[in-house]
Amino acid sequence: MSQHTASHVPVMLGEVLQTLTPRAGEIYVDGTFGGGGYTRAILEQADCTVWAIDRDPDAIARGAALAAHFPGRLHLVEGRFGQMLDLLSERGVGALDGVVLDLGVSSFQIDDAARGFSFRADGPLDMRMSAAGPSAADLVARLPAEELADLLYKFGEERQSRRIARAIVVARAEKPITTTGELASIIRGVMPPDRSGIHPATRSFQALRIQVNDELGEIERALDQAARLLRPGGRLVVVSFHSLEDRIVKRFMTDAAGQTPGPSRYDPRGLVPPAAAQFSLLTRKALRPGSAELAANPRARSARLRALRRLDAAEIAA
Structure with missing residues (x-):
């Protein structure tokens, strides 16, 4: 990116x-x-x-x-x-x-927590490059687990996409996922350790951003x-x-x-x-x-x- x-x-x-x-x-x-x-x-x-x-x-x-x-x-x-x-x-x-x-x-977008592109600082789960259309929070809230997993795999090349999608569906049943920190925490909680040092939410955030902005x-x-x-x-x-x-x-x-x-x-x-x-x-x-x-x-x-x-x-x- x-x-x-x-x-x-x-x-x-x-x-x-x-x-x-x-x-x-x-x-x-x-x-x-x-x-x-x-x-x-x-x-x-x-x-x-x-x-x-x-x-x-x-x-x-x-x-x-x-x-x-x-x-x-x-x-x-x-x-x-x-x-x-x-x-x-x-x-x-x-x-x-x-x-x-x-x-x-x-x-500029990555470093502004209010834009919701990054998990490095907590902010609204937005990711829209413009102010129009559904946000990442909207996708996380409404997509069925299977569609969400397919999105994470297709646009994030995330091999643990189904595990992450299931965790998101379970978490959103308890309360809406509205911030980058909440989503990153959910993903981190179900991902195995990555020796590469890449944050476990990196691929999922990329996938959502690509989908939100086509x-x-x-x-x-x-x-x-x-x-x-x-x-x-x-x-x-x-x-x-x-x-x-x-x-x-x-x-x-x-x-x-x-x-x-x-x-x-x-x-x-x-x-x-x-x-x-x-x-x-x-x-x-x-x-x-x-x-x-x-x-x-x-x-x-x-x-x-x-x-x-x-x-x-x-x-x-x-």
């Missing part, structure tokens, strides 16, 4: 800038504005324009000072990055030179729309933080670059020539944070960066 250091420097900032290569006069989207770290760096590197999208109204409010610092060059847009096509079209933007997405939850669906929609908006030479740079996110990004970029293995020679689809790839991979393998960054910010350890570039007509025809 997306994290920042105490000064809110975003993960893999140098690699993002090197891959995105901002240039003067060009138009970029930061689809996960958060604390504005990527946006600020892009605007400082080149005399360009950035449209910064975030579904969290708090992030948009925090960005006002940065927008004032870059008048006419930074435009803040409250909304989901999976709706960037409509959000930008409404504002007269139909093509982009680059898009950067820093997936998951921001450190994070994986948003990623799929955002990747498709970002690719459609890129003009020839435009670049899409994505930083992901767990295997579920990275799997989606890897599959999308591999397919877009025509790198997916073809059908079996016995499959009739193999008789149809594949369409010419519209994109090329900028990262054959995912980039990882360097040792210096990991030493300064251990939260970056799970980060993976992947990127692609839209080809121009001559490259496609070649």
Whole structure:
């Protein structure tokens, strides 16, 4: 999940800038504005324009000072990055030179106990990136044990999902589970010791957060729309933080670059020539944070960066 250091420097900032290569006069989207770290760096590197999208109204409010610092060059847009096509079209933007997405939850959200994303400090069991829709407390209160277990396994890859779901159902029959501390305590009480040192509630909290915010669906929609908006030479740079996110990004970029293995020679689809790839991979393998960054910010350890570039007509025809 997306994290920042105490000064809110975003993960893999140098690699993002090197891959995105901002240039003067060009138009970029930061689809996960958060604390504005990527946006600020892009605007400082080149005399360009950035449209910064975030579904969290708090992030948009925090960005006002940065927008004032870059008048006419930074435009803040409250909304989901999976709706960037409509959000930008409404504002007269139909093509982009680059898009950067820093997936998951921001450190501002994690570190604010009132948002209910973390078990490190007790707070309301919320987890919503925006103020709309069901909260994590709503899911914990109403989902049947089987559905709850499936959710924890699918989005948290939690192998003890059924044991945890049963414990939640028993606990909520006695009293509503309304805080992060209550839920973490219930999970800790039924989990075997983990030698890795990972908190026993980590995977379950991740699963609930992903479900509450439809994070994986948003990623799929955002990747498709970002690719459609890129003009020839435009670049899409994505930083992901767990295997579920990275799997989606890897599959999308591999397919877009025509790198997916073809059908079996016995499959009739193999008789149809594949369409010419519209994109090329900028990262054959995912980039990882360097040792210096990991030493300064251990939260970056799970980060993976992947990127692609839209080809121009001559490259496609070649």
